[in-house]
Amino acid sequence: MSLSDALSILCIALIFAGLFFVLTGTIGVLKFKDLYTRMHAISKGTTFGFMFVLIGCAGLMGTPMDMGKALLAILFQFLTAPIASHMVGRVAMKKGIRPISSPDDEAPGVPASTVIRAPGAE
Amino acid sequence: MEYFTLPLQLAALAILGLSLVLVMYRVLHGPHILDRVMCIDGVALIVVCLIAVWNVRSGTTFFFDSILLLAIAGFVSTVAVCKYLERGDVIE
Numbered sequence: 001m002s003l004s005d006a007l008s009i010l011c012i013a014l015i016f017a018g019l020f021f022v023l024t025g026t027i028g029v030l031k032f033k034d035l036y037t038r039m040h041a042i043s044k045g046t047t048f049g050f051m052f053v054l055i056g057c058a059g060l061m062g063t064p065m066d067m068g069k070a071l072l073a074i075l076f077q078f079l080t081a082p083i084a085s086h087m088v089g090r091v092a093m094k095k096g097i098r099p100i101s102s103p104d105d106e107a108p109g110v111p112a113s114t115v116i117r118a119p120g121a122e
Numbered sequence: 123m124e125y126f127t128l129p130l131q132l133a134a135l136a137i138l139g140l141s142l143v144l145v146m147y148r149v150l151h152g153p154h155i156l157d158r159v160m161c162i163d164g165v166a167l168i169v170v171c172l173i174a175v176w177n178v179r180s181g182t183t184f185f186f187d188s189i190l191l192l193a194i195a196g197f198v199s200t201v202a203v204c205k206y207l208e209r210g211d212v213i214e
Contacts, residue, residue: 005125008124008125008126009125012125012126012130015134015175016130016134018171019134019137019138019171022137022138022141022167022168022171023137023140023141025141025164026141026142026144026145026164026168027144029144029145029148029161029164030144030147030148035154035156035157038148038157038160039160042145042160042161042163042164043160046164046167046168047167049171050167050170050171053171053174053175054170054171054174054189057174057175057177057178060126060178061177061178061183061186063183065183066183066186069186069187069189069190070174070186070189072190073170073189073190073193076190076193076194076197077167077193080193080197081197083197083201084160084163084196084197084200084201084204085160087200087201087204087205088156088159088160088200088204090204090208091156091204091207091208092154092156094208095154095156095207097154097156
């Protein structure tokens with residue numbers, strides 16, 4: 001087995017590791033009960049899997065131009081994903097969506113998962 | 123390249139399609155509009171992964187430029203909707 005064979009097997013393993021992270025992130029989006037925890041799942045898990053999938057695909061493609069484009073996309077995603085999720089969290093806090101908390105520090109009379117709907121959202 | 127056989131390609135595309143369906147459930151049924159917005163961002167990310175895997179599968183580099191465009195579109199749409207919800211206006 002030569003070096004390039006080992007490298008391509010490594011790239012395939014990277015692709016499937018990234019697919020695992022993407023799938024777990026989306027399952028978290030489906031299963032979590034709160035907007036903040038869902039945001040956590042999709043912004044961390046999917047971005048992390050995205051990095052692995054693109055590195056693996058760039059390694060399999062092999063040309064330096066495509067590797068540069070994939071690295072640029074990864075860099076851009078890593079710069080912008082925290083900004084986007086931070087903005088979503090700030091808007092949710094301003095809209096009055098309460099995070100799910102422990103039963104101790106619940107405000108009296110207000111259930112923890114109260115969702116105050118934005119105007120226009122059904 | 124020859125190790126990325128057809129069952130592996132189909133498995134990768136199937137996993138990405140399954141995660142796309144799961145995210146689209148949250149986009150369609152999300153209780154709040156912010157759920158839908160951030161899941162649309164996730165849809166853009168998964169479609170980028172799908173394009174990358176499809177490029178490797180088909181052996182062309184034809185669609186590789188659209189990766190950057192889709193990543194930018196997802197981020198800009200999230201920021202625009204968040205600004206609209208926060209201030210009632212996108213461009214001030």
